[in-house]
Amino acid sequence: MTKSNTELTLEQREELLTVLKSRFEKNMNRHDGIEWISVQTKLEANTDKLWSLNEMEKTEGEPDVVGYDKESDEYIFIDCSAESPKGRRSVCYDREALESRKKHKPENSAIDLANEMGIELLTEEQYRELQKLGNFDLKTSSWVQTPDDIRKLGGALFCDSRYETVFVYHNGADSYYAARGFRGSLRV
Template sequence: MSLRVSDHAFANTYFKRFKENMSRHKDLDWIAIEKRLAEDPEKLFSLFEMDRTGGEPDVIGYDDTSDAYLFVDCSAESPVGRRSLCYDQVALENRKKNPPSGSAGSLAAEMGIELLDEEQYRNLQKLGVFDVKSSSWIRTPESMRKLGGALFGDCRYDRVFFYHNGADSYYASRGFRGLLFHRV
């Protein structure tokens, strides 16, 4: 899929979201971000998919080390179009009874994004109130995955919580939040 910033109304959606949520990115300049987006149609595709599945992506920072803008799903609840998924492909293949339609890891890879890790999820929660009625799969350490488990997080009682589940579990209220590093 070939996308260009000038071809799509969703560029206006990102600009509007950027302006309405300046507390997420106080020191960033939209013109520089838009220029960077225009240079990389692959990343535009990822942003489009994040939006299409209900993630409401927004730029939340800039990483000097990697020269990358950081886009994260900022929907109030875990993206609706990415729920009822087990953690990864291994979990999906091992699920014998009533398997879900897919996995968070596989869908994230198709979209060109990564699942948030614990630190990134905690930092997102500092920018707003997220996942008070839902939960989101979190990038899980390989040592835990080898034992069959996976992590998810949510926010209850004004506090961020992380829990564990079997990686093959899935729930209508659990999805995943994505991270897109936008480098050139």
Template sequence: MTKKHKKELSPDQTEELLEVLKERFEKNMKRHEGFEWSEIQTKLEANPEKLWSLHEMESTEGEPDVVGYDKDQDAYIFYDCAAESPKGRRSVCYDRAALESRKKYKPENSAMDMAASMGIEILTEEQYRGLQEIGQFDRKTSSWVQTPADIRERGGAIFCDRRYDHVFVYHNGAESYYAARGFRGSLKV
């Protein structure tokens, strides 16, 4: 009988993570003007599984931070705000089908599987472009983004980066992986 992994942090881990998130929130007010940390912390404390996901984002060097608020869902939106694609999520192909299609030199994981195991979603192209409006990200790395089904059905996947002060969208075989390509995630709390 396998033991189910509990997606909950210890009280010490919770306290440490909340302190890190609060400090980042206060240092980067331009990302979330008009928001109050106390309201966000209350939401986080009421959602231990979401806190666990934010811990996963933090432990893979994503530097999650609040970037918006969804009024319809009454939820704060967190994105990975690390300057470059998170170090702990690089060298991954796009999804499980791409991983299984590789005959040799398989990466350890895929972006879509990794995101699912963390309880987050990979940014869409639109979300990625929105992130680039509040800062400059991926100037040396690139990040997989959610790929439209018609592209994926043909074996491709898309990724984005920022070069020459512009955001670019590119394509690659979904089975490809590079040391400088990872993915950024989003989470609603």
């Protein structure tokens, strides 16, 4: 990815900031005690992060601020779309899984796509925290970061929410489904 590929035009930046500010103001329960002006100032100083947020938005992730890390002085954005982002579904877990498929390979993997976007897959803990902010993945599921010992055995983890409960499941890392994608996080 070259530098020119990660730069937004002034118009794109302004449009994205407008969308993010509107979402921020409509969902104040997600970021109690955080003021938009502080978030915007941080975003304007980190245009590479704006590019990643734009990628999250383009793939229908609906990123929003869900926290602030005082130690690192970073705002935490997570995909808050009701269902796993449409533009990131039908992907297997990682490159190794993608390459191991002999037939009917998906176009990409969750890990590769996240890396291309400059974001990280949610951890199981982050996924559980997200579910405290609303109802997410009631019809879809999302890959989450998988421990190495599980991945070495060919598996990967995904989560969803059913019956007001977060479920963590396993599947072969090479599997992919139209209703499974991934949610990302970004620190700014």
